[in-house]
Amino acid sequence: MNRRLWIFPAACLVLLVAAAWCYRPGLSGGFLFDDYANLPALGAQGPIDNAAAFWRYVTSGVNDPVGRPLALLSFLVDARDWPADPAPFLRTNVLLHLLNGVLLALLLRRLGRLAGHAPARADLAAALGAALWLLHPLFVSTTLYIVQREAILPATTTLLGLLAWLYGRERLQRGHAFTGAIWVGLGLGGCTLLGVLAKANGALLPLYALLIEGVLLAPTQPMAAAGRRTYRACMACLAVLPSVLLAAYLAWAGVQGIVHGIGDHRPWTLGQRLITEPRILIDYLGLLWLPRPFTSGLFNDQYHASTGLLSPPITLLALLAVAALLALAWRLRRRQPTLALAIAFFFAGHLVESTTIALELYFEHRNYVPSLLMFWPLALWLSDEGATRLARRTLAAVLLVGLALMTHAGASLWGNQVDQALLWARLNPDSPRAQAFAAQAELQRGRPDLAIARLEPALRRHPDEVQLALNLVAARCAAGGVGADDLRAADTALRTTRNPGSLLLSWFERGIGATQAGTCPGLDLAALDGLLDAGLANAYLTRPFGPHQDLLHLKGELALARHDGPQALAWFDRALALNPRAEVALKQAAMFGTARMPHLGLEHLDYYAGLKNRAAPPGPGMPQLHAWVLERQRYWEHELARMRTNLREDALAASRAAPH
Known part of the structure; x- marks a missing residue:
């Protein structure tokens, strides 16, 4: 048997073992941030133990117009009720990441051979390109952030779709029109649908296929006459049309956002977002090409939007850098097609999340799919059989070992939430989220003094940040009692904050319990009532779709805590009247x-x-x-x-x- 046949699968097996070792320390981690906003749906209406409960759960998603039901379905592998153990969720995420590494190796192998590289070089470059991606420390914050299975699954569907499309293209090339069209349809149609059901950026699969076709395949592997007509029809319906529709939707969203605004929930305009994102894309490229074991993680609320092309000055430089990279990709599309494709694929992968849709500015997990081809040109160079072969192989080994060690260190941090919180606070000194998260970790360790020392200066810098003000009240409670200054700071934050998220309901409900138990000197029902009045005086919180209903509901809970049933009924009725929902009434x-x-x-x-x-x-x-x-x-x-x-x-x- 030819020994070469074993080299590629053996390399993939070694890669999987190495990646599993890297991520093993992270399996002791827990739930974080948006996990608590999404995963409780597993038990929101009782355990999912029958068909009716199943259908209620998989249709309950509110993210994206389609609700991401494939991602919700995948969480049932790990739990069917809430609260749940995080370990199975983390284990499934890691297994999916490993699967994506294998699928990427198969894709790069196929593309390398179609691009005309010798089989041995194509196979080695595929294994190396997949390894550089799979072991990259930047993706720890995707793989070990449980809810970002919503980012991992579109990578799986994209890779499966591209592999099926390439197989169908090959069948058409050989004159098998029916089976070739079926495989192209399954790849570009079926897998795009699955990707969208996991997350909206799954809709980019047809555009990826067009880029691969135009940059890599059409110049070297033009479609044979026998299958050309069928292939063109398939690509027009399944690749060109969806890409045009997606581009039209993004353009429409941009026009709507600029003309009509995006509301008060963001501290920037859509125009400011559009000139800020090039800065962020350059930052992402820096993280990819200058890897480090520890990054800013989940908390990037300190990232300030650009207010003009020269405010800050790097805005214009970033715009020019992005334009230069795109121009370079166009110029190199014939001489260096793999490099041109990697650049184009990266920017195409950010079209949904980094352009006209008013999402938060910055998240590391947005690079998971766009970077799939990022390291393939380097891997091809490292796989060259020239006179410097030994030096290149040595460099490849050093790079892989370095990435593996950094990923292992990053996973170890994600496996220890206290150390994670403290490091993120140090790396993001101006992030209210990071400081509040670190303060909560210090409270859990029984050190309210450290939490107070952290929160007080942060609140002075950000007096409108409710998460800082309310966590400071909690820290004062743990330290012995709340003072008038703390309540005034919380009052100011509630009167001026723009978007407190779900914090108000959970914090005030805990605060009512603490006052009834008498565990927080200085915090009584009257103080909580005053804070709720401050929130009700905030125009941002009482506008449509704000937490107005939650504030009125909490007034009712306070009345119940005073055993004033008629007053509680009046507040509950007012809250319900804003948006009569059965779950609220119940x-x-x-x-x-x-x-x-x-x-x-x-x-x-x-x-x-x-x-x-x-x-x-x-x-x-x-x-x-x-x-x-x-x-x-x-x-x-x-x-x-x-x-x-x-x-x-x-x-x-x-x-x-x-x-x-």
Whole structure:
């Protein structure tokens, strides 16, 4: 048997073992940041242990118009209820990352041979290119950030789609029109659909195929006459048309964002975002080509948008650098097609998340798919059989060992959340998120003094940051008591903050519990009430789609804590009237039941019955499908009937127990 046949699979096996070793320390990590905004859907309506619960869960996504159901489905591999153990989620993420490394090696092998490289060189370059990507430390923050399975899965579907497309192209090249068209359809049609069901940037697969076709294949492997007509029809329908539609959507989003604005939830305009992103893309390239074991991680809220081409001056330089790289790719497309393709593929991969859609400015995981071909030109150079072969192989080994050690160090940090929080705070001194996260870690270690010392100067720099102000109150509680200055700072933050996220509801509910238990001197129900009034005075928080309903609901919870049922009912009714949702009505009615006021819970449900037809319609796409599933199952109808039954039984039991 030819020994060469074993070299490529053996290299892939060694690569997988090395990558598994690198990531093993990270398997002891936990949930972070957006994990808590997305994964609790696993238990939001009870365990997912039957078909009805399954359909409610997989249609419950609110990210992207299609809700990312493939990503939600993948989380069922790891848990079917919440809270859950993070270890299975992390293990699945790592396994998917390893799978992507193998798929990338197969893709690069196929592309290398189609580009005309000798089989031995093509195979070695494929293994090296995949290894440089798989072992790169930048992707620790994708692989070990559980919710970013939403970024990992589009890479899987992209790689599978490109492999299927190339196989179909080969079949067409040989004159097998039917099977070739089927494989092209499965690759560019089926895998694009799967990618979009994982995350919106899965829609870029057809554009990737067009780039590979135009830069690499058409000059060296033109389609034979026998399959040319079928292939052109397939590419027109499955690659050109989707790419044009995507470009039109991004252009439309840009026009809408510039003309009508993007709302108050971002501290920048869309125009500022567009001139800022080139700076960020250059930063991303720096992280890819100058790797380091520790990066800024998840917290990049300190990254300030450009306000003009010379504010800061690097804005214009970054724009020129991006333009120069794109011009270089065009100029080299014939002489150095693999380098031109790597550049074009990178920028194409950022079209969805780094252009006209008003997402946050900066996240490392956005490089996971765009960098798939990034290191292939270097791998081809390292695989050259010339006179410097030994030096190049030595350099390749040094690079792989260095990347592996850095990734192992990064994974070790992700496996220790306390050290992770403290390092991120040091690397991001001006990030309110990073400082608040580090303060929480210090509180967990029983060091409120360190948390206070961290939060006070950060709050002076960012007086409108609620996460700093409320965490400072929590730290003061742990240190012995809250002072008037702390409450004034929290009041100021609540009056001026733009977007507190989900923090308000969770923090105030914990604060109400702490005041009732008497565990926080200086923080009482009156103080919490004043802070809620400050939030209600903030125009940003009381506009449509802001946390206005949460603030009114919390006023009701405070009234319940004072055992003032009628006042609680008034606040709950006001909150419900803003957007009459069954889940809100049920939660509030259940709170009356817990407070032994079932008659008020029944009254509140009656109020909801008169409002429910005024509920805001679900948004387009998956929210509409989710609403249809709930309606078909009569889910809320059953839940409301069950709540009424429980409240009536409680009211009857209370009347029987009352003295006559």
